[in-house]
Amino acid sequence: MSVHAVSDTASCPLQWRLFVPQEWADDAVRRQKTGIPQEVGHREKWRLALDILDELAGWGLVPPVVVADAGYGQNADFRDGLSERGIGYVVVIRSDVTVHPHDVRPTAPAWSGNGRRPQPRYRDKPSSVAALAACHGRQAFTEVTWREGSRGPMRSRFLVLRVRPAGVRSRRLAQAAAAAGHGHWDGVLPEVTLLVEWPEDAEAPTDYWLSSLPAGTPPAELVRLAKIRWRIEHDYRELKHGLGLDHFEGRSWTGWHHHVTLVTAAHAFLTEQRLAPKADTAGSPSTRSSTPSRTC
Known part of the structure; x- marks a missing residue:
């Protein structure tokens, strides 16, 4: 699962988490073969999303x-x-x-003074x-x-x-x-x-x-x-079909993270090229030979 920065004109993945099913988390043989770190276990996707948001907040990226x-x-x-x-x-x-x-x-019935006081409810x-x-x-x-x-x-x-x-x-x-x-x-x-x-x-x-x-x-x-969210879905198609996000066929924790990192970097570069001024104009990435490309 992933968290993206998104505007009306572009989106860019900020962080990913690989969901580990309970059966994988409990399987010592699978964990060893694929290199899942010891501290990583099963965690619901909604919790992974909050984990990412907490990590991004540590980077100074708190979404409005x-x-x-x-x-x-x-x-x-x-x-x-x-x-x-x-x-x-x-x-x-x-x-x-x-x-x-x-x-x-919500309302609560009048309390007679005996027993537990009635709690308000709808x-x-x-x-x-x-x-x-x-x-x-x-x-x-x-x-x-x-x-x-x-x-x-x-x-x-x-x-x-x-x-x-x-x-x-x-x-x-x-x-x-x-x-x-x-x-x-x-x-x-x-x-x-x-x-x-x-x-x-x-x-x-x-x-x-x-x-x-x-x-x-x-x-x-x-x-x-x-x-x-249409913007994220549009860019997800580019991540998958144009940049090979869903083409990974490896079997290791490290390999998957390397793959999504490279795909994310490629997508960030292409996003910048699409939004930046065209070639032969001031500020164009094509004319900034000595200036590193910005990233999302």
Whole structure:
């Protein structure tokens, strides 16, 4: 798995981690043959992502916002890990994620004075983001243009709602946050933004994101960030098909890391060449014979 720096015009891998399945981590023979370091074991991909972000922070590279696909966005622990690090996020989620409306508050029955004091909780069942979006109707969605594509402006229809993600894990994380601050949890789940896309030609909403950015973030900015992963996916195709990222057939830990390092360096060089001024102009890499090429 990898973490990339990305803008509207380019992306570049910053760091990689090789995921080690549990069966490999527990297999001493495999570990010896492939040279997996002793300190490396099985670690979930979302934890590897946070590990990379921590390492990058040590280099002075703290992202203003993280975008991620549903493999990470679905995970409340990952989202909470970003929030604990002060990093905003706009992440993809599935349509079956359940949430409460932002203005609903938990309540607790009156305490009789006997037994354990009742804890506050949400009395109404949460709804899936798909159901919540559908109940607002197509008329609640607004057209947003987020970039210029090869065939013209990229636009679709979106809905922005403030919600509170439900589920046992969300409650546990909120309780843990209260405990860490030596406070009493009041039962209120954290509030985030739900972004939903419903294209004009679709029968129902098609895509969903959760964002921890401030409530006043303009919808156009939310959409731009939600859609910016296209840039990484585009460059991933170049990494794979043009530079051989997925052509590695070695069988060693060191070999794989050498391979991805060289592919990343080649991609950074090509990215610079593509974005830099053309030859025979001031600042062009082709005319800077004595100046080392910049890297991402």
